[in-house]
Every structure is written in C-alpha cells, then in structure tokens.
Amino acid sequence: AQSVSQHNHHVILSEAASLELGCNYSYGGTVNLFWYVQYPGQHLQLLLKYFSGDPLVKGIKGFEAEFIKSKFSFNLRKPSVQWSDTAEYFCAVTRSQNAGNMLTFGGGTRLMVKP
C-alpha cells in the first residue's frame, strides 16, 4: 500500500538547535514531494516542494529538504530553529500514476521549540 512515514511524532528542541525531520515514502515511480507546516490553529502552508532537478531544495523561513531517491527519503532540515517554528510538519507525496493530484500525507511531526 502507498504510504508516507514520518518517524518522529514529537520533537522538542531548544532555540538555535538544528532540526532534521525524517520522511520516507514506500513506492517507486515518479513522485513529487512536499513539506507543509501547520502553525497552531492555522491552515496548512507550503514550506517547500521537489518536482525534479537539484535534489536539495530550499523553502521559506530557512528550511531546506533533500531528496535521496535511493533511500526513498525527503528529510526536512533547518540549521537553527526559532521559537516561532513550533508547529506541526507534514510530509506529502503525489504520484504521476494518480488519476488526480492526490496528496498522500505522512502522520505529521509535532515540533516544540523551547525559548
């Protein structure tokens, strides 16, 4: 079955610490990869996306992610987190084989940054 896995369900960091959130998907073929962020009480916002080309993509707010095809991974990174990064982070995938643009989401990672 298609799946997107985010292994870290809860992450707690202090400000200025480095962040890496894992994301793995379980199917082959052409995929497109996304990271969305959901701040408390707010809607989902796109952080970054990968369609093709350079596997290291840079997004908003200093976030970046690296697509490693051989590992079926698309991990999210940030060198130095801030308190305002406290949020829920979702990895998501679309596949060329899908009839429509169906985003399949991972289970989310809740990040808490301590001031």
Add this chain to the structure above:
Amino acid sequence: DTAVSQTPKYLVTQMGNDKSIKCEQNLGHDTMYWYKQDSKKFLKIMFSYNNKELIINETVPNRFSPKSPDKAHLNLHINSLELGDSAVYFCASSPLRGGYQETQYFGPGTRLLVL
C-alpha cells in the same frame, strides 16, 4: 484578499443532523479538494473536483456529498452526522487539471464537532 476561504470556521452539532461546509477560492484555480484531518492530525483526501467535475472520490461514506456549483466553489454536505465525523475539514485548490505536479493551497479549516 483571502485565497481559499471556508465557512463556518467552527461547527458544533448533534448526531443525526445534516450540515454543510462551504469553500471558495479566488485564485482562479480549476481544481478543488476536500481533506479530513482527524483527532490525531492525520490528513486524508476525500474528494477533488476539476471544473465542477468529480475526479477523486476516496472511499468516503455516501453521507458525504460534495457539490461544485462553479469552479470557484466546492461545498461539502454531510447527512446524518456521526460522532466519527468530528474532525477538521480542509478545502484546497490547485491551478489546472489537478496534475500531480501542482501545488495545493489550503483553506483555514472547519472544525466540526458532533455531539
């Protein structure tokens, strides 16, 4: 200048009632979606419409009926509400035919609580 808007923001109702959630996008997009986020923050697609035509219908009970009067609106009607329908419902849109490389833009969500 809201891009994707939903009404109402909160909806509290009794089991067995029928309710509707409205979604409107002013981005000029052709494709719209409904997602359900459960209490564990797990996000799953329900429906997508392209230019008023149903594209995706993901094993959702037929108590849920989407209606798209025009391409800027996608409403969700729910009959005979059940406790398990309590969730946050997100509307989203994407530019063209819902191709797998299109970014989806999300609304603020409607928090439904069924008592």
